[in-house]
Amino acid sequence: MPIIEIKHLKKYYQVHKKEPGLAGSIKSLFNRKYEDVKAVDNISFEIEEGELVGFIGPNGAGKTTTLKCLSGLLYPTSGGVSVLGFNPWDRKYPFLKQISLVMGQKNQLWWDLPAIESFILNREIYEIPKEQYEKTLDELTTLLEVKDVLKIQVRKLSLGQRMKCELIAALLHSPKVLFLDEPTIGLDVVMQKKMRDFIKEYNRRNKSTILLTSHYMGDVKELCKRIIIIDKGKILFDGLLSEIVEKYADHKVLSVVFSKEIDAKKLEEIGEVREYNYPKAVIYVKREVSSVASAELLQHFPVADLTLEEVPIDQIIREVFTGKDVA
Amino acid sequence: MKRYLRLYFIFFRNCLIREMEFRFNFLIWTIMDIIYLATVLLGTYLIFGHIQEIGGWSKNEVLLLVLTTSLIFDLLWTFFMVNLMFFSDLVREGNLDFALLKPVNPRFIVSTRYFEFDHYVRMPIIFYLIFKLVGEIGISPSLLSWLLYSISLLFGLLIVYCFFFMITTTNFWFIKIFNFSNLFDDVLDVARFPSSIYKNKLKYFFLYFIPSAFIAYFPVEILLGRRSWETVVFSGLVMFFLFIVSQKFWRFALKHYQSASS
Numbered sequence: 246m247p248i249i250e251i252k253h254l255k256k257y258y259q260v261h262k263k264e265p266g267l268a269g270s271i272k273s274l275f276n277r278k279y280e281d282v283k284a285v286d287n288i289s290f291e292i293e294e295g296e297l298v299g300f301i302g303p304n305g306a307g308k309t310t311t312l313k314c315l316s317g318l319l320y321p322t323s324g325g326v327s328v329l330g331f332n333p334w335d336r337k338y339p340f341l342k343q344i345s346l347v348m349g350q351k352n353q354l355w356w357d358l359p360a361i362e363s364f365i366l367n368r369e370i371y372e373i374p375k376e377q378y379e380k381t382l383d384e385l386t387t388l389l390e391v392k393d394v395l396k397i398q399v400r401k402l403s404l405g406q407r408m409k410c411e412l413i414a415a416l417l418h419s420p421k422v423l424f425l426d427e428p429t430i431g432l433d434v435v436m437q438k439k440m441r442d443f444i445k446e447y448n449r450r451n452k453s454t455i456l457l458t459s460h461y462m463g464d465v466k467e468l469c470k471r472i473i474i475i476d477k478g479k480i481l482f483d484g485l486l487s488e489i490v491e492k493y494a495d496h497k498v499l500s501v502v503f504s505k506e507i508d509a510k511k512l513e514e515i516g517e518v519r520e521y522n523y524p525k526a527v528i529y530v531k532r533e534v535s536s537v538a539s540a541e542l543l544q545h546f547p548v549a550d551l552t553l554e555e556v557p558i559d560q561i562i563r564e565v566f567t568g569k570d571v572a
Numbered sequence: 573m574k575r576y577l578r579l580y581f582i583f584f585r586n587c588l589i590r591e592m593e594f595r596f597n598f599l600i601w602t603i604m605d606i607i608y609l610a611t612v613l614l615g616t617y618l619i620f621g622h623i624q625e626i627g628g629w630s631k632n633e634v635l636l637l638v639l640t641t642s643l644i645f646d647l648l649w650t651f652f653m654v655n656l657m658f659f660s661d662l663v664r665e666g667n668l669d670f671a672l673l674k675p676v677n678p679r680f681i682v683s684t685r686y687f688e689f690d691h692y693v694r695m696p697i698i699f700y701l702i703f704k705l706v707g708e709i710g711i712s713p714s715l716l717s718w719l720l721y722s723i724s725l726l727f728g729l730l731i732v733y734c735f736f737f738m739i740t741t742t743n744f745w746f747i748k749i750f751n752f753s754n755l756f757d758d759v760l761d762v763a764r765f766p767s768s769i770y771k772n773k774l775k776y777f778f779l780y781f782i783p784s785a786f787i788a789y790f791p792v793e794i795l796l797g798r799r800s801w802e803t804v805v806f807s808g809l810v811m812f813f814l815f816i817v818s819q820k821f822w823r824f825a826l827k828h829y830q831s832a833s834s
Binding site: 313316317318338339341345346348351353357358362365369370371 | 575579582586590667670672673674827
């Protein structure tokens with residue numbers, strides 16, 4: 246039985262359009278034009294227990310709206326949602342006690358108090374038994390290395406420390422399902438890696454189901470075996486990350502650095518020249534002939550350096566968004 | 573139920589801890605509070621320099637009304653008003669989500685999360701003055717009267733809370749609500765004077781539409797012995813009714829809630 250099930254979910258918003266300027270404002274007082282924004286437009290997917298799924302898409306794709314529907318914050322326009330067997334909209338307490346939604350930019354900790362006070366509050370709200378609370382707190386604070394900042398006022402902590410504490414507050418009740426909305430946004434490279442390592446470890450240890458949204462490829466590459474790509478409210482791809490490379494990229498990328506000036510036109514015989522800025526060039530060659538093409542390049546041109554790689558995932562996904570066939 | 577009491581206590585404790593951090597702030601507000609009370613009392617004295625009575629009420633009786641209103645004001649601010657004022661911010665910034673994600677009644681969190689402790693010095697002063705005034709008027713209310721007075725004060729407090737909570741709930745639609753504290757002050761201003769000064773139709777408006785009468789008029793009349801337990805029962809019924817209406821309205825509004833885009 247899948248832990249998360251979405252069937253034909255639709256969420257439409259009504260926004261009113263206003264013409265610019267004073268005349269427009271006056272007009273809109275009398276005659277409001279409403280438009281339907283299709284934030285989520287008929288999506289369906291299933292997630293099994295213990296999966297770590299990446300939900301990616303450009304800004305405005307519908308990722309956050311979907312997460313909010315899954316956690317009961319938004320009422321769907323139509324369609325069915327089931328998480329842990331509950332209908333999230335009912336906001337039943339047994340349901341809420343097993344899930345957690347962490348939104349990158351929002352905080353739930355009390356600003357003027359030490360983090361530990363907010364933790365105590367959460368312990369009471371979620372009715373966590375004392376022993377379990379102590380054990381979980383200990384585990385999390387050790388894993389995230391924040392044991393010594395718990396008694397400092399939250400407003401005096403750095404962004405990284407604050408985010409770690411926010412994460413702890415969200416995980417104290419050991420949720421079975423975790424929704425992470427842009428968890429690494431605004432963090433420096435070191436913190437991003439720590440956060441990713443933590444999420445991976447948490448998923449491994451607790452076998453919790455994690456659905457995370459991001460537009461950082463780094464998050465996706467490191468954490469997710471399965472990704473769901475969404476854009477303009479519709480799902481474009483749902484499958485393994487490795488599949489997407491095979492399915493969408495039938496080309497490979499040849500990056501060359503030349504040691505002498507060459508005749509650019511002749512390069513076209515090797516493959517599709519995407520970039521040429523002497524001494525560097527980037528050529529896309531069909532997968533099957535990539536080794537032959539490399540050999541040819543080395544034979545007929547003064548090559549100083551040569552690299553043969555897959556099309557970067559970012560590029561693939563970007564091109565999936567724009568509906569282009571990659572390469 | 574016990575759990576909510578525990579939560580309430582934790583909110584209370586957290587706010588207290590926070591307040592102690594700002595001691596200077598506390599001192600200033602306490603002084604300002606007392607000055608404000610003195611001003612209001614002085615204003616009443618001045619009015620009574622020119623007239624003998626208002627709507628059948630003598631100077632001391634009106635002073636009693638003023639003090640009771642101030643007391644309700646303090647209680648309301650201590651327990652509820654900060655929360656209601658922050659509510660529009662919560663809705664606008666999409667931070668109501670945190671309350672909706674927790675396995676707790678969201679109305680409870682929204683209404684009780686913050687306490688204001690600025691009135692701790694003024695409240696005992698008001699209590700003292702009320703006792704003194706009762707002595708000066710010459711009545712000695714029985715224990716029952718004091719009890720009924722307290723209960724009807726409590727009902728009045730909750731009635732005004734429900735009233736303002738419903739106004740706050742409209743924040744779901746009117747994101748930038750009109751200036752809250754002004755409305756509040758106006759309601760209280762009306763409550764400062766005996767509702768008997770309003771004739772006929774106007775009286776009904778001020779008695780029932782804006783619940784100013786419940787704040788001080790009814791409780792003080794009980795204390796003065798002019799009304800009794802029927803008024804308390806009446807206030808209680810109004811309170812229950814308002815509570816149910818405000819709860820239904822709140823649920824209706826929640827259904828239409830759309831969190832701000834993150």
